[in-house]
Amino acid sequence: MKEGRRKYMVVLRTQLEQLAELSSMEEDQTTLDTALRLYRLVHTLKGSAPMFGFIRIGTIAEKLVRLWEWAQDKEQTVPKDISIKGEFQTALMGSSTLMQQLSMELDIYEQEYDLDEQQEQIVKHAPAIALGSRLLVIDDDEVLRSYLVRRFKIEGYEVDEANDVPNAQKLLREYTYDLILLDLMMHPQSGYELFEFVKEDPTLKWVPLVVLSGRSHIHDKVRCFYLGADDFITKPFQYEELSARIYSLLKRTKDFEQMAFRDPLTGVYNRRFFDHQIQVELQRVARYPASMSLVFIDIDRFKSINDTYGHHIGDLVLQGLAHLLQNHLRTTDMLARFGGEEFVIVLPGTSGPEAVRWIESVLEHARVGPVAQNEGQPFHITFSAGVCEWSKEMTVEEWIKYSDDAMYAAKQKGRNGVLLYSKGMSAVVAPELVPLKERRKTILIADDDRILRSILISKLQHLPVDFLEAVDGEDAYAILTKQPVDLCILDGLMPKLDGFEMLERMKEESSKPESLRILMLSGRSREEDLTRGLQLGVDTYMHKPFSMVELEVKVKQQLELT
Structure with a gap:
């Protein structure tokens, strides 16, 4: 479609030149044949321009068609070489302004196309780190704030904006950000008011914070760095420098996260991050009460996969299941590899029964298709899952244990299922249910x-x-x-x-x-x-x-x- 629009604009320019040429004919050339050529040209514009997205040109052409339809009506009764000066001039007078509008609209479309091309090139060559990163710009200078938001979006970032501290706090509670840009000199509250809020909140303390300031006093710089700022940029600044600093901060942060908090095999969060983040989620629930559930997942008969096909196939299966789970998560959910073939998922804002229905739908996907393939051979798995909804009487250790108990109960019922924890479930496997050595x-x-x-x-x-x-x-x-x-x-x-x-x-x-x-x-x-x-x-x-x-x-x- 894009290539078609580009080519059509060339054709359109030629057609407008032909219209201009026909409408400037000498009086002795104002014949029916000339009028018919004009009519056919504007009729073509009316039909083809909207197909390529040039709606405004199509609307103008439709008005021109009505002005020149009389020529088609006379085609069967008047010789084409007969002068029809009066009707021709009348139609031409009505068309003059419309033809100017056509030319102006095409100029605008060409400019818009060029701008779109430039923006696509910027996004195409923008650092990949921008894609998927979300920024918050906090500044009471509406002109500067608007400019930064537009430039960041062109580079591929998701961007939100706030003009004061209360609005910024509200956004920080509602969304997750990869980097914050904060103006120091705001009214009525300065940017300093936000430092404590950001750095004392465990959900925000690791988010990079870049200070923008109209003052370059050394006291401000030192104070900001001691308070936890990651960078300090003095206004006025060059946007290219700001963009490079943000890129560097985000890349370092994401590289650190990848090494410290990600499981190297599956790419999902690791046990270390889970232990940290579970505390963060519980603190969030304490501030804003809501339901939350934990899902404990264990792949069925995973040992036999390793024993039968080798550990490299087992690794492929782990990666495949992690990918399947990740594809069905919301942005607020957290998936972590707990160890071996076990995964845990935290589902904020989700009750126990809701979590059961969700994980059962994921399990159905696992049953239907293979989670991995190797040299054309598909590998299918099922898993057992236990769900436990958080209650304030529980410790974190109890919450994890109850989810684990429900998972073991699902194993005892024959695997390939999901159970919601209920009081009395035990992680101890009953000997009569699972023989000491199960013959496969x-x-x-x-x-x-x-x-x-x-x-x-x-x-x-x-x-x-x-x-x-x-x-x-x-x-x-x-x-x-x-x-x-x-x-x-x-x-x-x-x-x-x-x-x-x-x-x-x-x-x-x-x-x-x-x-x-x-x-x-x-x-x-x-x-x-x-x-x-x-x-x-x-x-x-x-x-x-x-x-x-x-x-x-x-x-x-x-x-x-x-």
Whole structure:
């Protein structure tokens, strides 16, 4: 669209020149043919200009069309070379001002386009640090404040403004800022009034503070630095210098945050930041009472992922889950990696039941699609989560423990679920619910349909089983003859070696283990296929398309899972 507008402006300029030329014809050339050419030009402008966003030009052209429509009406009755001086001059007089407006509007559009181009170039080459950073400009000089806000926005920053200390305090309570610019000399309260408010508040004390001052007295500079200012800039100043200083401060702050408060593997906050920020959130709730919930998350059977596929796949899964969680958070929420495969999320302004509904929706996303892929192989997971709503009777340690207890209770109920903490939940795992050594069984899914394999793994992932995959009959045969498999979900029709041929080979070679169960899937419902499968050792049979609920029931029956 942008390229189209640019090209159309060139065409538009040419058309306006043609209009000017036609409207300045000598009297002996004021023929119907000239009038028709004028009419067609303005009619073209009326239809095409709005399509490229030149609405004002289209509106003016519409008025010109009405002035010259008479020429079209006369086209069938008057020879084109006949002079129509009177009507022509009348229409021309009405068009004069409108044609001037057309030219002026095009000039304005061209200027706006050039300004937009300049702004895009500025934003394009602006430091990446600006994108996503939010600034607060506090100054009672409306002209300077407005200028700074516009320049910062052009560079890509989000910017808010305040003209006095009370308005600044209100914004600082409502929003989170990456940097504050503060004018010292304001009325009725000076910028000094804000120092204590900012530096004593644990949610603000780490935010860089740049002082702008019309006084360059050394006493002011020293006092501001002792009070906690990160920089001091004297008015008047060059904007380019101010912009560079802000960039440097933000970059250093973000680099420090990345090293000190971020988990290097997943990029989310670490335990150190969580321990600090949880105190900040509780202080905020003490000042402005509201509900708040904590979610404790643990990936189901994460150890088996590391044992089966290696720690590099485990790392990919951790990164994938962190990304999934981050994508569903609000800006006010906080996600941190608590340790290992455990994550915690603080949800301000959220009740326990609301938090349960939210995390259940995230869990559904995890069930539906893979959280990671490696060399084309998808990896699906589920997780167990516990939720606890904050109450003022709790200590932080109790709040975390209750969320953890609810998560363990979700594990005991079969994993792949979310529970809200209730009194009496215990983190102690009941021995009758979790055996000392849980025997994990293996399912081989042999099907050339990659999507179907992925769906089956996703839907059965919550069962206490490991998965293997085969893309054809030869691949399935090699796996079944080389390693133990408890259940093979086998497609009847596959390339290289179909399911029936594979079973026949195993029967001939007596290579089918007695403990192996076969669940055959087929898109055909012929009686002879069913009979042939049973003769070859198929234990149960399902026709495509099939119910996933029924499939899970059959899988549990074959593996004797309760």
